[in-house]
Amino acid sequence: MNQTLDNNQDRDSDTLRGLLIQIHYSLLVPNSRKIIILGKTGAGKSSLANTIFGxxxxxINNFTDCKMHCSQAETKSVNGRSITLIDTPGLFDTGGFQDDMxxxxxxxxxxxxxxxxxxLIVLKVGKFTELEEAVITKICKCFSEEALKYSVIVFTHGDQLPEGMKIEEYVDQSDGLSDLVKKCGGRCHVVDNKYWKKQQQDEYRSNRFQVEELLNSIDKIMMGHNGGYYTNKKLREVERDIQKEEERIRQSSGxxxxxxxxxQAKSNVFKKKVDKSSRTWNKCLVCFTVMAGLVVVSAVLINSKSVKAVKEALFKESAPALATVLKEQITETAVNLSPPPCEIAEVVEEAIAPVKTIQKTFEVVWNKLHALYESLYNP
Incomplete structure (x- = not known):
């Protein structure tokens, strides 16, 4: 009888412990979850979002031109949770110019x-190549490596997973994938947006099962951060701008x-920032052209060494290398100009961003200027 009483007390203790955990969880973790889906074009981001929402x-776009695919945010209640999914275009594809994005x-x-x-970082079940590694690097550069502590790796095309194998076993076969998943706290799941839609005999190979496991992983992330969210300086600045715009709208709205x-505030802030970005781009484009022209003209008047250095950087080196050469050559020749240009370093730094995009276009301008130089300096 005493043993039965002890068993009942143990069950009551377990029930009470479970209830306390639920209360603690409900206090720490908000019911609303905001989730960004990241990955290169064609990985299955949009299909994954539809799978989560059911x-x-x-x-779903079948083309690879990420500029034609706009970010989209949708909210729905899934398994008792309010989920906002933010689907992104191929922001981190290796083939596009960052400025286009x-x-x-x-x-x-x-x-x-x-x-x-x-x-949610989306990868296909398949070989983890340098292209996938480059995407992860770009994600960390955009948000910081701290974002991996808030991340889950989700594999699509689960039908490619060998029979009887779980995704953790698949990950262990690749050092690159294994290292990435470890950085994400060991969190990884697999779905199949085509074949696993219906209930399967194997519960593991079921989207319903995998989605619930995925949402549980997200719950654990939030618990581990006391219900908080990932943020950084840029996101905080955007939020401050949105709040200011909200206050302005609130005072004038009906x-x-x-x-x-x-x-409305988010829409207004988005438009303002895109417009500002466009003006900065045009300013940098003009700035770069003027600076490059200054180097060429200065080289014509002084020596041909600058011409050679800039040309090599322009056609053989990276954009930062070109900017460095420009800075050095402009600084070197500026002392011979009257009046000398001011704030050279700041101006050139501002021009670094668009250099990579306009290198091919500038090649034509360069050839024209170089032909002029040849006719004047070395006829």
Whole structure:
């Protein structure tokens, strides 16, 4: 009888412990979860978002031009949780120019400000190549490596997973994948957006099972950070801008709800930042052209050494290397000019960003200027 009483007390203790954990969890972790889905074009980001929601809310694009694919945010209740998914275009593809993506980066930041509760990094079941590694590097550069502590690796194309193998076993076969998953706290899951839609005999190879496991991993991330979200300086700046815009709208609006004010504020901030980015781009483009022209003209008047250095950097080296050469040559020749240009270093630094994009276009201008130099300096 005493043993039965002890067993009942143990069960009551377990029940009470479970109830306390639930209360603690509900206090720490908000019901709303904001999640960014990241990965290169074609990895299955939009399909994953639809799989999580259990319906088609995100447009699936079969083309690879990421500029035609706009960021999208949708909210739905999934398994008792309010989930906001932010689907992104191929922001981190290795084939595109970063400047072409700026509006989408701005949109991503305005949608998730002040920060997401989790990141889903989407990879295909397949070989983990240098291209995938480059995508991870770009993600860390954009958000910082700290973001991996809030991340889950989600593999798509689960039908390619060998029969009877779990995704953790698959990850262990690759040192690169194993290292990445470790940085993400060991969190990885697998779905199949085509074949695992219906209930399978093997529970593991079921999207329903995998989605629930994925959401549990996100819950654990939030618990580990006391219900907080990832943020950084850029996201905090965007959030401050949104809040200022909210206050401005609130003072002038009529009967707009808080949700409507928030959406309008995000839209306004997005437009302002894209417009500012566009003006900065044009300023840098003009600045670079003027600086490069100054080097060529100065070289014509002084010596041909500068011409050779800039030409080698322009066609053989990276954009930062070209900017460095420009700075050195401009500084060297500036002392011979009257009046000398001011704030050379600051101006050249501002010009670094667009250098890579306009190198091919500038080659034509260079050839024209160099032909002029040859006719004047070495006829």
């Amino acid at each position: 319906e088609t809310k995100f447009q 700026k509006p989408e980066i701005v949109r991503c930041f305005t949608e998730c400000a002040p920060g997401p509760h989790a990141f 009967n707009m709800s808080q949700e409507e004010i928030r959406q």
